[in-house]
Amino acid sequence: GAGVSQSPRYKVAKRGQDVALRCDPISGHVSLFWYQQALGQGPEFLTYFQNEAQLDKSGLPSDRFFAERPEGSVSTLKIQRTQQEDSAVYLCASSLGYVSSYEQYFGPGTRLTVT
Amino acid sequence: ELKVEQNPLFLSMQEGKNYTIYCNYSTTSDRLYWYRQDPGKSLESLFVLLSNGAVKQEGRLMASLDTKARLSTLHITAAVHDLSATYFCAVERGAQKLVFGQGTRLTINP
Numbered sequence: 001g002a003g004v005s006q007s008p009r010y011k012v013a014k015r016g017q018d019v020a021l022r023c024d025p026i027s028g029h030v031s032l033f034w035y036q037q038a039l040g041q042g043p044e045f046l047t048y049f050q051n052e053a054q055l056d057k058s059g060l061p062s063d064r065f066f067a068e069r070p071e072g073s074v075s076t077l078k079i080q081r082t083q084q085e086d087s088a089v090y091l092c093a094s095s096l097g098y099v100s101s102y103e104q105y106f107g108p109g110t111r112l113t114v115t
Numbered sequence: 116e117l118k119v120e121q122n123p124l125f126l127s128m129q130e131g132k133n134y135t136i137y138c139n140y141s142t143t144s145d146r147l148y149w150y151r152q153d154p155g156k157s158l159e160s161l162f163v164l165l166s167n168g169a170v171k172q173e174g175r176l177m178a179s180l181d182t183k184a185r186l187s188t189l190h191i192t193a194a195v196h197d198l199s200a201t202y203f204c205a206v207e208r209g210a211q212k213l214v215f216g217q218g219t220r221l222t223i224n225p
Contacts, residue, residue, distance in 0.1 A: 042215030
């Protein structure tokens with residue numbers, strides 16, 4: 001079946017613009033995660049959903065970052081008033097369940113460049 | 116705060132040689148993951164290590180976990196060029212949240 005998909009794959013935004021990044025998890029996957037990967041670094045956790053409930057948003061770097069998953073499937077990560085330091089690859093991952101035994105599957109990522 | 120450290124961060128080796136990548140983490144966790152990332156691509160899961168003493172092998176790669184030492188190793192045997200990539204270890208920190216190491220960029224030269 002289809003894997004995790006993300007769109008757009010590439011986004012260039014001028015500083016101060018708002019952006020919205022979309023994640024389509026694997027069908028039936030309960031858990032959804034967003035990670036931010038800066039150039040040359042490992043991914044860093046941003047936020048986690050279990051169905052439509054956002055259970056952890058401790059990794060969101062500022063109140064300019066907002067994520068939602070209103071129907072428990074597709075998720076959107078929104079960044080308001082983008083800054084240059086927001087330039088990174090944003091990875092989405094999903095897993096079948098909500099306990100540790102379920103593996104996370106990663107999407108291809110959205111590369112955001114803020115100019 | 117859970118910290119995950121990999122070494123080396125950069126590794127250049129010749130085909131046919133063996134080498135090991137190390138992953139140390141700072142607090143107790145019983146689950147450790149190894150991922151591969153090719154340039155411009157997403158993360159590909161290699162191994163999930165679930166318990167102390169776990170060892171898994173796939174082709175020329177073998178991963179092990181020592182939870183008492185808080186150490187995992189990824190051993191490469193008789194390296195081939197196709198294994199050139201960046202390798203990440205990640206440790207679970209509650210409810211499936213993963214904390215990643217910095218990555219080891221592996222280059223295998225003919």
